[in-house]
Structure formats: C-alpha cells, structure tokens
Amino acid sequence: MPLVVVLVCALLLPGGGTAWAAGVVPVQAPAPAASxxxxxxxxxxxxxxxxxxLATVCFTIGAVRYMAAAGDMGEVEKAKTAFRSAAFGYAIVVLAPLLVSVLSGIVGA
Structure with a gap:
C-alpha cells in the first residue's frame, strides 16, 4: 500500500517526481512587486x-463564553469584552483600504 501511494504521488508531481527523488524540491520565487x-x-x-x-476567533470565543456563562456576570462581561475586540478587529478590516490610501499619500506613491 505505501508503494502505491509513493508511485501515485510521483506520477502526479510536476517533473515526474525526479526532483522529489533527488531530495530537491523546486521552489518558485514570488514575482517582485512592480511598484x-x-x-x-x-x-x-x-x-x-x-x-x-483574529476578529472571528475573538467573536467565537465571546460567543462560547456568553453561552457558557450560565448567569455568571463576570463571564458575561468577559464575553462582551471579546465581542468589543471582535468589533474593533472588523472595523480595522473595513477601514484597511482607507488606511492604506492615507499611507500611500504620505509615502507619495
């Protein structure tokens, strides 16, 4: 069974698996930025x-804490704090294009 997996992988990899067999994996460098x-x-x-x-993780943690609070006001406050952090993160995501355009204006690009 492992031999079959190796043969299938060797056939599916570019170059027929010769680079893989030699221990050299070809890596293509990303294209340089134009500007x-x-x-x-x-x-x-x-x-x-x-x-x-990260905002989605904060939102998920807040939701789990809120559901598991069972009336404990301390846990409810921690959940609300996580929700506020998630909202702040989503606001950054929404405003990121504006922030980059301001940064672009400062740099002069």
Missing part, C-alpha cells in the same frame, strides 16, 4: 486577512 502601490496593496490584503481571522 510601491503594489506593495501597499499586498500589505493591505495581508493585514485584512490576518485581522479578519
């Missing part, structure tokens, strides 16, 4: 993605 504006756009996309994921 400062492209760099700022890429930065905005990364920030929006990371902050969006």
């Amino acid at each position: 400062v504006e492209q760099v700022l756009t890429n930065l905005r996309n990364w920030v929006m993605g990371i902050v969006g994921v």
